[in-house]
Amino acid sequence: MKLRAAALALGVVAVAALAARAQESVAPSPAPSAAVAAYDPAALPSGPVGEAIRLGREIVMNTPQTMPGYVRSNMSCSACHIEGGTKVRGGSFLGTYARFPQWNKRAKRVITLQDRLAECFLYSMNGRPPAYASKEMIGLVAYIAWLSRGVPTLSTPSPQDRFIEPLPPAPPDVRHGAKLYAQHCALCHQPSGAGVTGVFPPLWGPSSFNDLAGMAHLDRMTGFVHYNMPQGAPGSLTLREAYDVAAFVLSHPRPKFDPAALVQSSPLPAGFF
């Protein structure tokens, strides 16, 4: 608890220091392209479907606690899917359910939402996915479906909803990135990049996401940082600055994907349906 309070106090200092700069340059956040509401527990349907949605939300917010044994990275889904996936350009799940099934370049086949969730378990969480018929997987699907209500099925996301940006043409300046990291990131994510358990997620090292995760791509981390970091003052870094600092973060070692962790679903027991 003490550690958490101290870390939060540090965070407040960092936010105050950055707030003035943010006010100058932050762009107005784009409106969601779909008419969906953010998560409100009071608005959930009653009964088992509501319970499944609630469980999915709980997993997204507190992944290591709710799914020990499935995750090795020391962070929750909400480290990258900000505010539980309800923030536009913050890894939002608003409309995600409506975009599956979809073609997947990595798998070279059409995948379902469960397959996409399995990917984030394997790479971002550096762990193993739950069985597709488990209450955890069903809870995650129910939560994402709830956040996607009202979005027409098989619609494509508006570019306004995503954080991926075309990168600047010149290569990134990692040394400049190191300076920016010390100034704008180290207070929360620590000079070691290891973060503070339960408060600030790790950016590199053994407890971070692995080398095949989406966030390990320079274009994705640049866009994520540009729109969402530093926490409390998003938009205070230019795209170029976000690019340099992301290149610095990604110049450090992180876990390598272990193929032994590949999806192995056990057969469904007779009487499942």
Ligand code: HEC
């Ligand atoms: C280290 C960061 C990170 C973590 C942690 C993470 N994800 Fe992701 N996730 C991403 C990125 C990056 C994408 C791709 C975003 C994009 O294409 O705009 C993504 C995409 C997704 C998508 C597809 C979204 C869409 O609309 O196409 C789903 C679903 C998803 N993640 C679920 C999860 C769940 C559930 C967890 C926790 C078990 C999780 N993720 C943990 C980074 C992360």
Ligand code: HEC
């Ligand atoms: C005030 C504290 C704070 C500062 C400063 C800060 N972050 Fe974060 N960062 C967070 C928190 C908390 C999260 C989890 C998402 C959330 O709740 O916003 C996060 C999430 C992230 C993530 C996705 C999760 C992961 O572990 O990979 C990346 C990447 C990231 N930050 C990069 C940066 C970079 C680069 C900077 C400096 C430009 C920065 N952050 C500054 C608090 C901070």
